[in-house]
Amino acid sequence: DAGVIQSPRHEVTEMGQEVTLRCKPISGHNSLFWYRQTMMRGLELLIYFNNNVPIDDSGMPEDRFSAKMPNASFSTLKIQPSEPRDSAVYFCASTWGSGSPYEQYFGPGTRLTVT
Amino acid sequence: AQSVAQPEDQVNVAEGNPLTVKCTYSVSGNPYLFWYVQYPNRGLQFLLKYITGDNLVKGSYGFEAEFNKSQTSFHLKKPSALVSDSALYFCAVRDMGTGANSKLTFGKGITLSVRP
Numbered sequence: 467d468a469g470v471i472q473s474p475r476h477e478v479t480e481m482g483q484e485v486t487l488r489c490k491p492i493s494g495h496n497s498l499f500w501y502r503q504t505m506m507r508g509l510e511l512l513i514y515f516n517n518n519v520p521i522d523d524s525g526m527p528e529d530r531f532s533a534k535m536p537n538a539s540f541s542t543l544k545i546q547p548s549e550p551r552d553s554a555v556y557f558c559a560s561t562w563g564s565g566s567p568y569e570q571y572f573g574p575g576t577r578l579t580v581t
Numbered sequence: 582a583q584s585v586a587q588p589e590d591q592v593n594v595a596e597g598n599p600l601t602v603k604c605t606y607s608v609s610g611n612p613y614l615f616w617y618v619q620y621p622n623r624g625l626q627f628l629l630k631y632i633t634g635d636n637l638v639k640g641s642y643g644f645e646a647e648f649n650k651s652q653t654s655f656h657l658k659k660p661s662a663l664v665s666d667s668a669l670y671f672c673a674v675r676d677m678g679t680g681a682n683s684k685l686t687f688g689k690g691i692t693l694s695v696r697p
Contacts, residue, residue, distance in 0.1 A: 499684075508687075559624075567613045567632040571627070572617075572625040
């Protein structure tokens with residue numbers, strides 16, 4: 467199994483530009499999570515989906531952030547417009563059932579730098 | 582509400598010595614507990630979990646953790662540390678009784694540094 471796939475691995479963009487991060491979960495998993503990691507705030511859950519439906523987006527910082535999961539094998543996290551404070555590593559993770567005892571599998575992350 | 586506390590920012594040990602990385606948790610009901618490790622520039626990797634049953638859980642790379650309900654703790658241990666164990670370690674918890682749609686809460690992480 468290829469594991470959770472994220473693209474791009476690195477993204478450098480200028481303030482005000484739109485950024486789209488992509489995630490392909492492990493085949494068969496039905497829950498997907500987006501996290502953000504910074505030195506100051508640690509690991510934060512932004513949003514998670516169960517069976518392609520957003521369940522909890524209370525961690526999304528503001529309206530500039532949006533996430534979609536059009537099917538079981540693909541999700542996007544979009545930032546529009548981007549700001550320097552959005553610079554972070556963004557992780558996607560997947561598992562079987564968000565409420566289950568199964569562990570989450572993390573992707574390698576996308577390192578976003580907004581200048 | 583559920584929460585995790587990792588009271589130390591960093592743990593330093595010498596190679597070959599035993600190591601302990603501490604974690605305490607708070608949930609309303611019974612917990613599912615997890616440990617993850619993150620190496621530099623990598624995603625988090627699952628180490629081990631406690632669901633139910635034996636309080637001593639064994640995981641990857643020789644790590645183990647002991648669930649202590651009375652102390653609400655789930656400390657990670659290894660009998661003999663390796664330099665390659667140096668990484669960031671996260672404890673996480675989920676309340677078993679919160680239903681099908683609930684999230685995992687992570688601690689802030691502890692940096693383990695093993696010196697040769």
